[in-house]
Amino acid sequence: MKELLIKGSNPKSIFSQIQSCIDADMREDWGETVLTFNNAIGKGTLRTISFNWGISLIDFDILLNDDTTLIFDNDELSPIEFIFITQGYFNYSENNSGSYTTLEQFQNTIISPKRSSKKTFLFPKSVHLKVNFIRINRKEYLKKKNNNVCYLNDLLVKLFNDKIGDTAYQHGGNFSLRIADEIKLLNSIQDSGMLRSLSIEGRLCLILSLQLLEHKNFEEKMNLPEAISKNDIAKIHKLTTYILNHISEDISITILSTESGLSPKKLQLGFKILFSKTVNEYIRQLKLEISRDYLKNTDLSVSEIVYSIGIKSRSYFSKIFYEAYDILPTDYRKHLRNKKSSLI
Known part of the structure; x- marks a missing residue:
């Protein structure tokens, strides 16, 4: 098993460290940082772009030859991460304890580990993984005019206002093809320059709103009916x-x-x-x-x-x-x- 240790939570710093570990090519265009690799480790593309008010995107499209753990050893307040997988799966552990939760395709997931915990992602070998992380730096986001965080449910209000990081949170919610379709549109943007960055930012906000809506429905017990299983959802997607x-x-x-x-x-x-x-x-x-x-x-x-x-x-x-x-x-x-x- 290959292990990558990452310090800090800044997206560009994360990508610089990943690049040195996997011998990837790095390029920057229109505010996006993109890593590409095709070597003994596997092949794939990783992208990140950051916007105002602490919102950033990281997405992976990877196929690895060995099980690989990405361990975040971070003393800072971790961002709140809205995770959505459109292909494959991977495992998550808050403290690198060896006990993992499987994050599944089409499932809306939100994580926010405690400060100083070792957040760990385990990416399995031979699994084509496509995953989006929308990350929110809560301190920056709360400075945003009309952020309206106070209108979220009590769980998320508490999470956004946790400036110390003494509470861990993990939400494994409903399965949504609507979010998957919006992510397809996000990944299909072909514009360049200002048009591209505006299109990505707008699509990102829409996806985030859908993920917040799913969380609200989940907490209010408005789940998918029992007649619709995870396998049924996968069949409808196909x-x-x-x-x-x-x-x-x-x-x-x-x-x-x-x-x-x-x-x-x-x-x-x-x-x-x-x-x-x-x-x-x-x-x-x-x-x-x-x-x-x-x-x-x-x-x-x-x-x-x-x-x-x-x-x-x-x-x-x-x-x-x-x-x-x-x-x-x-x-x-x-x-x-x-x-x-x-x-x-």
């Missing part, structure tokens, strides 16, 4: 990829039920809970989002686009597109072209 890959086909609930092994009733319940939509509403929204991208980024005719997203009637497509975006598809494309030509 189903969203199936829908995307077969968007040009006639996708019925019967087909999705057969593909996932879930009953039609459980499918509808799962989509309603996780996406606040019925299965058909989810598919229709996805078709519209894809069609909008085609109109913007390709020269396909409207008829070709309608065919490619599996809608049989062009008039019906125009109707639902207008209902969703308050503009007809042809007018939307004209608007984009006129806007582009005005910039030339």
